[in-house]
Amino acid sequence: MASGEFVIKVVLWDGDVNFTAALGRALSRSGVRLTVSEVPEDVDGYFAEAGLPLLLAGELDCPFQNGNLLLYLRRNYPDLPVLAIVGRPSIDGAVSSIRAGALDYLLKNSFTIDELADRIAEIVAARIRISDRQGSGELLSRDPGMIRMLRLAQKAAASRATVLIQGESGTGKELLARFIHRQSSRAQKTMVAINCAALPENLLESELFGFEKGAFTGATQRRIGKFEQADGSTLLLDELGEMALPLQSKLLRVIQEGEVDRLGGRQPVPVDVRIIATTNRDLQQEVEAGNFRQDLFFRLNVIPLTIPPLRERPQDVELLLDNFIASYSRLNQRDYHGVSEAARRFLLSYDYPGNVRELENMVERAVVLGDGPRLELADFFMDSEHLPEVDRLPPLPEKHCASESPEPKIESESLDSGCPSVVGTTLAEVERYMIFKTLREVDDNRTHAAARLGISIRTLRNKLKEYRDQEVA
Numbered sequence: 274m275a276s277g278e279f280v281i282k283v284v285l286w287d288g289d290v291n292f293t294a295a296l297g298r299a300l301s302r303s304g305v306r307l308t309v310s311e312v313p314e315d316v317d318g319y320f321a322e323a324g325l326p327l328l329l330a331g332e333l334d335c336p337f338q339n340g341n342l343l344l345y346l347r348r349n350y351p352d353l354p355v356l357a358i359v360g361r362p363s364i365d366g367a368v369s370s371i372r373a374g375a376l377d378y379l380l381k382n383s384f385t386i387d388e389l390a391d392r393i394a395e396i397v398a399a400r401i402r403i404s405d406r407q408g409s410g411e412l413l414s415r416d417p418g419m420i421r422m423l424r425l426a427q428k429a430a431a432s433r434a435t436v437l438i439q440g441e442s443g444t445g446k447e448l449l450a451r452f453i454h455r456q457s458s459r460a461q462k463t464m465v466a467i468n469c470a471a472l473p474e475n476l477l478e479s480e481l482f483g484f485e486k487g488a489f490t491g492a493t494q495r496r497i498g499k500f501e502q503a504d505g506s507t508l509l510l511d512e513l514g515e516m517a518l519p520l521q522s523k524l525l526r527v528i529q530e531g532e533v534d535r536l537g538g539r540q541p542v543p544v545d546v547r548i549i550a551t552t553n554r555d556l557q558q559e560v561e562a563g564n565f566r567q568d569l570f571f572r573l574n575v576i577p578l579t580i581p582p583l584r585e586r587p588q589d590v591e592l593l594l595d596n597f598i599a600s601y602s603r604l605n606q607r608d609y610h611g612v613s614e615a616a617r618r619f620l621l622s623y624d625y626p627g628n629v630r631e632l633e634n635m636v637e638r639a640v641v642l643g644d645g646p647r648l649e650l651a652d653f654f655m656d657s658e659h660l661p662e663v664d665r666l667p668p669l670p671e672k673h674c675a676s677e678s679p680e681p682k683i684e685s686e687s688l689d690s691g692c693p694s695v696v697g698t699t700l701a702e703v704e705r706y707m708i709f710k711t712l713r714e715v716d717d718n719r720t721h722a723a724a725r726l727g728i729s730i731r732t733l734r735n736k737l738k739e740y741r742d743q744e745v746a
Contacts, residue, residue, distance in 0.1 A: 283393065284323070286312045286331035287358070292381065299390035312342065320350070328396060330356040333375070334366045343373035356396060358389070367704055372727035376735065378704070412448050413593055416586035422578055423452075429576040430456035435528070437573045438551045440580035443630030446551040447511060449580060454507040459547060462506035467499050470515035478520055479536055482527075488537025500533045500544050507547045513573070514554035514565065525569045548573070583625045583632065590621055593629060595731060597636035598648065605640055609648055610720055611730055616650040618666040647720075708736055 283300065287293050288311045297307040308326070312335065313319040333343050334357050346355055357370045357378045367378045376396055379389065414420060429436050430453045438446045447466070454464040467480060483498030499508060510516075516524070527533050528548065532541035550573050559565035583589065594612070602609050612620065616639075625631050635653050643652035654660050708726065715721040723733045 283328045283330060284308045284310075284326040285358075286310060286329070286333065288332075289360070292386075295386045296390060296393075299386050300393060302390075305390075305394055312337070316342075316345065317349070326353075328354050328356060328393070330358050330393065332359055333357050334359060334370050334378075341369070341373070343370055343375060347374045354396070356393065364703055368707070371704060371732065374729065374732060376732075377739075378701075412445050412452065413596055414586070414589050415592055416581070416588050418581055419586055419589070422580065425576070426453055426578055427456050429453060429578070431458075432576075433547055434575045435547070435573055436549045436576045436578060437556070438549065438578045438580065439556070440551075440553065441582045441628055442553045443628030444580040444582060445629055446553075446580060447509065449578065450507075450509050450511075450549045450551060453549060454509075457507065457547065459506045464507040464509055465499050465503035466509035466511060468511045470512040474517045474520055477516070478523070481520075482523070482533050482535055483538075484536035485538050488535070492537070495535075498533065498535065500527060500546055501542060503546045504544045505546075507549060510548060510550040512552055513550040514552035514556055514559060518564075518566065521566045521569050525566065525572060528569075528572050583628045587621070590625075590632070593632055594620055594636065597633050598640065601637045601640040607640055607643075608645060609640065609643065610646050612648040613650060615663045615666065616648055616653060618663075618668065619650055619653070619661055622667045704736075705740060708733065 283305050285293055285296065285307055287309065293307070293309040297309065300307050308323070310319075312332070316337075329346070333346070333355055335342050337345050343355065343357070346353060351374075355375050357366075357375045358381060359366065359378070360381045362378075362380045370378045377392070379392065381389075384392070412423070414423070426436075426449060436450075436453060438449055440446050450466075451464060454460060467477075469477060472480060479496070479498065481498050481500060483496050483501055484492050486492055486495050510524075523534075527544070530541070531545070532543045534541050556565055556570050556574070560567045560570050583593075598609055598611070601607075611617075620632075620635075627634070636648075638655070639648045639652035642655075643649065650663065651660060708722070711722045711725050712719070715725065719730055719733055723730045726733065
């Protein structure tokens with residue numbers, strides 16, 4: 274695999290050497306790196322040393338510590354996505370695996386190696402999450418364009434090249450910058466950041482370049498600037514588009530010469546700094562308007578990355594919504610089970626001028642103000658004056674209507690006989706039958722259906738989406 278290629282780490286617990294080797298080769302073509310071992314005796318020690326993977330797959334429906342491994346994982350690692358891939362299937366195993374929170378229950382002999390690899394790659398692509406360990410936020414996406422941009426970001430991280438991140442306010446530019454730093458060879462040192470829009474020109478200059486004692490009134494001792502603080506590391510110049518033209522010329526010299534002149538200093542100080550700049554302005558237009566130096570723009574625009582606004586990636590709205598509800602429910606010790614239909618209709622149709630930051634703030638407010646057990650439309654607003662009229666909200670997209678999802682074609686004596694004949698029927702079809710039969714019994718109420726099936730609402734929603742995608746394909 275080429276240096277700098279986007280690598281996604283998946284762990285497979287399986288003792289079949291031939292199977293794991295073939296699957297590993299197939300997955301590597303999709304940029305997925307497979308780490309293989311048998312089920313460890315000390316699961317906690319394994320994760321403590323290796324960290325949690327993006328996905329854990331393998332023979333997971335097995336005994337473990339006087340219980341079941343899947344149940345142990347669900348109880349102790351509830352946020353870890355797991356995928357059961359078994360050689361000897363059973364209906365009881367399929368049911369218990371789904372109830373234990375497995376994303377799917379796949380049979381080795383029902384798929385070719387390439388088909389299994391494609392299925393794993395699809396699951397991974399839909400669950401890419403790049404956590405910001407230095408902050409409280411994270412980048413979440415299942416949008417294809419966003420994922421392609423993240424691939425470019427990791428390739429750029431392996432280099433020394435300057436990166437220019439552009440995007441509207443609230444899209445997560447600083448989170449992306451921190452991700453690039455953590456993936457680089459400079460990750461062992463702390464990234465230094467400065468907001469160029471938060472300081473007046475003279476103060477920003479001294480903060481960036483530092484000053485000597487006596488350089489100006491009040492300079493009672495030497496102070497090194499952000500460039501020297503970031504020597505050997507990364508300097509994030511946040512909202513660079515707000516920097517005044519005179520200061521831009523000084524910044525250009527530092528980038529070109531690799532040395533910084535302190536205010537009042539007698540000689541330049543060499544620095545080794547990797548620069549990542551962010552802005553919510555279109556710098557090309559700023560250059561044409563005479564507000565930004567063209568030569569500095571060319572120096573910064575080596576690796577340009579643009580984060581699309583949330584309104585252009587509707588697939589991410591529901592993903593982020595569910596994540597924020599779960600996060601702020603835990604933080605505020607509340608127990609919410611999704612949102613009402615009216616709230617979802619509003620949230621999926623809103624254009625989010627404040628992007629991800631606005632959605633996060635809305636969810637936090639709703640979690641604090643709501644009464645449960647689910648968030649209602651009114652919970653997202655401080656007063657009824659701005660509350661939208663439900664009758665004027667657009668309907669939910671077709672994919673959210675469980676009753677419109679096609680039912681599985683399973684031969685059975687009758688729908689009330691309890692379970693279809695399993696002769697010639699795959700476990701996936703049995704699972705699908707159970708889900709749709711339960712939905713019909715509870716009048717398509719997903720909350721009640723999930724409770725009856727012993728699975729989470731999110732797992733049920735993922736299953737329904739999978740069935741819809743299969744019909745479209």
